[in-house]
Amino acid sequence: MLIAYAENSAPFPPNVWDGYLCRLPNEHREQVLRYKFREDAQACLYGKLLLLRCLEELGIGHLRLEDLRYTSHQRPYFNDAAIDFNISHSGKFVVCAAANNIRLGIDIEQIKPVAVTDFKEQFSDDEMRLIQSDDGSFVNFYNLWTKKEALIKADGKGLSIPLKQVSVIGAGGVVGVVGEEHQQRRHQQPVIIENRSWFLTEINISEGYCCHLATSEMITEGLRVRRFMF
Structure with missing residues (x-):
């Protein structure tokens, strides 16, 4: 399993931007260009480039x-x-998770102030109490939110699954990353959605961000996290 990520901070020079766009099929090039803001368009482009890198790294570069x-x-x-x-982006980071024979979803969010009461329909009473007990850092909110988002992205039914019914308190393990090294720090407790078990792992990408990976199997080894430069 590979989690590839890139920093989407500085805009590509025009010649580099045009060069990458030319590598994309028409449908995907048009998808990138539909974004109004260059930062969003570049995040979309990064996602596609990271996916292609993942395919190469996993030995299935023949897929296009x-x-x-x-x-x-x-x-x-x-x-x-x-x-x-699965691909996700927020702030200055874009992440792509890919694996053979494992269903997965990933979500990354930049931690910043948010009106948490606007999301009360997506959280259980216990989850809201945990969020509201935070010290104003919003870490609890984004910790729970990225867990839920990763799970429904892995399941594939999207928001047809009510987020409030996806209980994630206490679920998940943590992967500490130094380069490509990782260490499982605590046992992963599964989350059950429609009689199917999912496992959550927190991925430490950067300070000020929260990222969770949801998988159909418990991840105990073979997880690589790599930063790519374009």
């Missing part, structure tokens, strides 16, 4: 963006391979 298909819930997948992948 043209091979992507979409479920009825608009979740992308490759029809002729066991690989699964």
Whole structure:
């Protein structure tokens, strides 16, 4: 399993931007260019570039963006391979998780002030109490939110699954990352969604961000986290 990430802070020089766009199929190039703001367009482009890097690293570089298909819930997948992948971006980071024979979802969020009461319909009473007990850092909110988002992205049914019914307090393990090294720090407690078990792992990408990975199997080894430069 590979989690690839990149920092989306400085804009690409025009020649580099054009060069990467030319590598994309028309449909994907048009998707990037539909974004109004360059930062969002570049995040979308980074996601595609990271996915291609993941395919290469996992030994299935023969797959192309043209091979992507979409479920009825608009979740992308490759029809002729066991690989699964998921992409997320927030602030200055874009992440792509990919693996063979494991279903997964990933979500990253920049930690910043948010009106937590606007989200009370997405959290249980216990979760709201935990969020409101925070010291004003909003860490509890984003910790729970990225867990829920990663889970529903892994499941693939999106917001048709009520977030309030996805209980995540106490679920998850932590992966500490130094380069490509990782260490499982505590046992992963599963989350059950429609009689299916999912496992959560917190991924430490950068200070000021919260990131969680949801997988259909418990991750005990073989997880790599790599930063890519473009």
